[in-house]
Amino acid sequence: MAITLRRRALGATAFAAALPGIGRAQGAWPDRPVRLVVPFGAGGAVDTLSRTVANAFPQHANGQPMVVENRSGAGGTIAGAVVAQSRPDGYTLMMADLGANAIGKMLQPSLGYDPMTAFTPIIHLVNLPLVIVTRPGLEAATLPELIDLAKRRNGEMTYASPGVGHASHLSAELLARRAGIRWTAVHYRSGADVMRSVIAGETDWTFPSVSTSLPFIRENRVKTIAVSTANPVPLLPGVPPVAATYAGFNSATWHGVVGPAGMAPELVNQANAALRAIITTPAIKEQTERVQAAEIVAGTPADFAAFIKAEAEKWEPVIREGNIRAE
Known part of the structure; x- marks a missing residue:
């Protein structure tokens, strides 16, 4: 009888170990x-955020390290494909982004995964506001003046973008729709x-993150026009939101x-708790x-899932009606 019970116990253990995620969800995570995986190269705002999280990770995760792996390219979808094909055991995670995790399939219909079904949302860490900045000599100092100038140029005004489908690009196109104007995107490889390009006068303006543009704003190498979020940004006192001119306009990199x-x-909740503790640590x-003008979010997995769905719905008509494609 003892032998039979022992065999049954061993069989049950083996069965549980063979089921993805079950054994891990019950135990302490992580144990290695x-x-x-970060969808952009080293040195940028996303990489900085990722390494900040990774440096603090061992203190909140059983002393285990978090290893940052940069997989840039194709609007973040190269990294997205790597994570989508990984085991759901909590040992491969991704720093999520609009392109790779919400709208990638809209921009690339042949994409090998569907962002809306390929991932498990864990936590929404931050929103990063954008800011309209222009070349120093542009004859516009306010948003209404910028729009009026764009109307007079009838599509010939240029704005610089860090890539097709980036939040900067889509925000500029959303603004054009709200204002009833046209302008021309010029895409570059990086922020x-x-x-x-804007400082050199190759393009007229851009819609970068505050963290990317802040050093140049402080050096008066560009002119600030408006911020993308519904409320003013403390790091840019006196710069009005786009919503002051176009009610309800609200956009950010997240x-x-x-x-x-x-x-x-259970595994998702463990990961959420560890990452929430990191991003809400006072320091x-x-x-x-202070450095990235970030809005800390740190909600639940369900909150993040709802947010991603809302972002996909928000940008779908902009992409469809603008016939925006990354292929």
Whole structure:
């Protein structure tokens, strides 16, 4: 009888271990290093946020390290494909982004995964406001003046974008729809190239994140026009929101953490708790708000899932009616 019971116990253990996520969700997570795949290159705002999280991770995750892996390219969808195809065991996560995790399929119909079903939302970390900045000599100092100038130029005004489908690009197109105007996008490979083009006068304006443009704003190398969020940005006192001219306009770059689809709920909650503790640590919160003008969110997995769905719905008509494609 003892032998039979022991065999049954061993069989049950083996069965549980064979089911993805079940064993891990019950135990302490993590018990080995966690990989965080980042859809952009080293040195940018997303990479900075990722490494801030990774540096604090061991203190909130059983002493285990988080290893940042940069997989840039194709609007973040290269990284998205890597994570979508990974095991849902909590050891491969992704720093989520609009392109890779919400609208990638709209921009690239042949994309090998569907952002709305390929991931498990874990936590919405931050929103990063955008700001309209122009080349120094442009004959516009306010948003109404910028729009009036664009109307007179009848589509010939140019704005710099860090890539098709980036929040900066889509926000500029959303603004054009609200204002009933046309202007021309000029796409570059990075935020640094975007700022260089505006400062050099190659393009008229851009809609970068505050963190990307703030050093150039403080050096008076560009002119500030308006911020993208519904409320003013404390780091840019006196700069009005676009919503002051076009009611309801609200846009931002956002980042959070997702895993592959199919993660066990208990595992998702463990990851959410660890990451929420990191981003709300007073020193990290203060640094992120001060350096990147970030709004800390830190909600539940369900909150993040609802937000991603809302973002996809918000940008779908802009992409469809503008015939915007990344292919």
